[in-house]
């Protein structure tokens with residue numbers, strides 16, 4: 001039997017990158033998905049690709065009501081909610097704290113924390129009651145930047161640490177009803193956006209340079225694609241993970257075994 005047969009999943013940021021790859025993998029394993037994203041073009045493509053297996057909602061994760069509407073639609077369409085995947089996010093482009101003006105620092109903080117951190121709070125809050133009914137689970141997309149410096153600048157790194165704190169506290173508070181876990185991808189070839197206040201302070205990097213840099217930084221020498229991470233999400237979402245909560249699966253080419261050299 002398919003790993004997620006009949007599971008109803010609510011996922012944010014599914015119109016592109018890692019969220020899109022997870023959507024595809026979950027559909028293949030028998031799930032139906034409700035996807036919230038701000039990109040109408042991306043959502044239209046997703047709908048074309050997956051038809052009745054997904055319903056798409058255009059909205060912003062910083063707005064609690066968008067999540068509440070998405071959860072209501074998931075339950076109306078599929079009768080229940082089994083899994084919430086918090087994934088939509090933005091990047092700071094490795095902007096250096098010392099070179100950014102105080103105004104840009106403050107604006108960047110408001111925008112990036114609103115999306116990366118409050119977006120996860122909002123989605124968790126909106127889905128908690130329905131997940132309690134099904135004994136479901138939440139999965140947060142975090143990052144190697146949630147453990148180590150130099151996976152981004154201060155805004156991104158601090159936001160990823162905050163997501164891990166939220167995940168661990170929720171795993172504690174929501175047990176025994178709901179499992180809460182995370183996947184920490186390493187550098188991945190996606191279109192992850194740098195927020196506008198920091199754009200004047202960062203260099204744009206072409207894909208070839210990005211690929212080389214990602215490869216050189218992890219021991220397995222992999223320039224990861226979104227599809228490389230889906231196995232971790234499939235496991236955590238499935239009933240095979242019924243004893244796992246408060247955990248983070250790193251899918252990063254082995255960043256933790258870089259050694260001292």
Ligand SMILES: NC(=O)c1ccc[n+]([C@@H]2O[C@H](COP(=O)([O-])OP(=O)(O)OC[C@H]3O[C@@H](n4cnc5c(N)ncnc54)[C@H](O)[C@@H]3O)[C@@H](O)[C@H]2O)c1
Nearest residue numbers: 013015016017018038060061088089143187188190191192
């Ligand atoms: N790409 C990497 O190297 C990498 C590494 C580790 C973790 N991650 C994390 O993976 C997650 C997905 O990023 P990705 O790399 O696939 O990037 P991506 O840009 O391809 O996908 C992000 C999606 O989120 C959506 N989104 C952004 N802001 C939104 C908002 N305010 N409201 C609704 N939707 C919004 C975008 O439209 C997009 O479809 C993020 O949490 C990111 O931090 C990425």
